[in-house]
Amino acid sequence: MNHLKKISSLLVIILIITSCGPKNKKLVEEITPVNFSYFIQESLIEPIKAEKYTLSNGTKTDCYKIVVKSIPHEHQMGPWCPTHLKDSKEKGGIWFEGGKVYDVDGHFISNIGAFYADAKWDLYHEDGSIKVTKTQQECEGAAKPNVEEIYKNHCVECQPSFYHDHLTTYYIPIKPIYQTYPSKLRRGIVGLAFNGVNFDPPAPTTAILKAHTLAPLDDCGGHVNPHVGYHYHAVNGCTKEIEQPDGHAPMVGYAMDGFGIFATFDSKGNKATNLDACGGHEDKTRGYHYHAGEPGSNQILGCLNGEYGKMVVSH
Ligand SMILES: [Zn+2]
Numbered sequence: 001m002n003h004l005k006k007i008s009s010l011l012v013i014i015l016i017i018t019s020c021g022p023k024n025k026k027l028v029e030e031i032t033p034v035n036f037s038y039f040i041q042e043s044l045i046e047p048i049k050a051e052k053y054t055l056s057n058g059t060k061t062d063c064y065k066i067v068v069k070s071i072p073h074e075h076q077m078g079p080w081c082p083t084h085l086k087d088s089k090e091k092g093g094i095w096f097e098g099g100k101v102y103d104v105d106g107h108f109i110s111n112i113g114a115f116y117a118d119a120k121w122d123l124y125h126e127d128g129s130i131k132v133t134k135t136q137q138e139c140e141g142a143a144k145p146n147v148e149e150i151y152k153n154h155c156v157e158c159q160p161s162f163y164h165d166h167l168t169t170y171y172i173p174i175k176p177i178y179q180t181y182p183s184k185l186r187r188g189i190v191g192l193a194f195n196g197v198n199f200d201p202p203a204p205t206t207a208i209l210k211a212h213t214l215a216p217l218d219d220c221g222g223h224v225n226p227h228v229g230y231h232y233h234a235v236n237g238c239t240k241e242i243e244q245p246d247g248h249a250p251m252v253g254y255a256m257d258g259f260g261i262f263a264t265f266d267s268k269g270n271k272a273t274n275l276d277a278c279g280g281h282e283d284k285t286r287g288y289h290y291h292a293g294e295p296g297s298n299q300i301l302g303c304l305n306g307e308y309g310k311m312v313v314s315h
């Protein structure tokens with residue numbers, strides 16, 4: 001009887017090993033190292049160099065150290081908030097709700113109470129001018145979890161010029177290390193575009209809306225906060241892309257674990273299939289990689305499947 005038990009538990013162990021083994025092996029074989037030449041030279045404060053760095057799970061490994069200012073070179077930043085109810089969509093950015101993207105124009109602002117079925121919205125004055133945070137003090141009073149009372153019911157925008165002295169340093173593993181469990185990154189960042197601007201986790205829309213504030217993104221999916229400066233919450237096709245000869249979605253940047261991030265749609269306009277919870281899958285050409293969520297989803301990546309490095313902002 002004891003023998004039988006031993007044999008059956010041995011069988012279970014063998015089964016576990018064989019069911020995990022080949023999958024991990026395949027992933028390890030198909031890992032594509034980071035190609036630092038994809039990053040836009042003009043964005044770099046100093047040449048990218050390799051440096052030993054300790055990753056999230058304690059592995060000390062060769063990482064690329066990338067130092068940038070969080071300013072895109074391929075596109076302009078803003079606008080975010082329109083200033084008057086008469087403003088057309090060119091004067092404002094975008095907002096997302098229920099998976100959809102909306103233009104933040106004067107009409108959107110005037111209609112927001114009905115849009116959210118909440119009569120407490122009051123984003124404009126009687127003369128039709130919109131309440132927008134203008135100074136650094138105003139933006140910082142509004143762009144935080146506990147919005148100061150006087151800045152409730154404002155369209156919130158911070159100017160990139162307020163944080164001109166910020167310097168952003170990324171450490172990402174040159175050879176990504178796949179791990180068997182995903183890491184949720186609610187704080188911190190999920191990756192970066194080739195222009196050095198970071199991809200943020202989802203914007204905290206519940207807290208933003210609860211204070212009756214709106215923090216629009218510009219048409220490229222970015223806005224400014226006091227902590228990291230200009231950053232993206234959506235991949236909208238504004239930044240440098242590496243086209244894929246086989247029609248696969250173009251590459252748009254790297255995740256903090258060193259795996260590539262690709263656009264949502266391929267050259268035929270189809271979404272990638274078989275994506276895991278983090279938005280990743282693998283193929284023969286690219287190995288394991290991620291696809292950005294749709295622009296209206298408020299989620300570029302759901303989580304990371306690799307050990308990740310760090311972004312440090314110095315003020
Ligand atoms: Zn944000």
Ligand SMILES: [Zn+2]
Pocket residue numbers: 248262272281283289290291
């Ligand atoms: Zn893919």
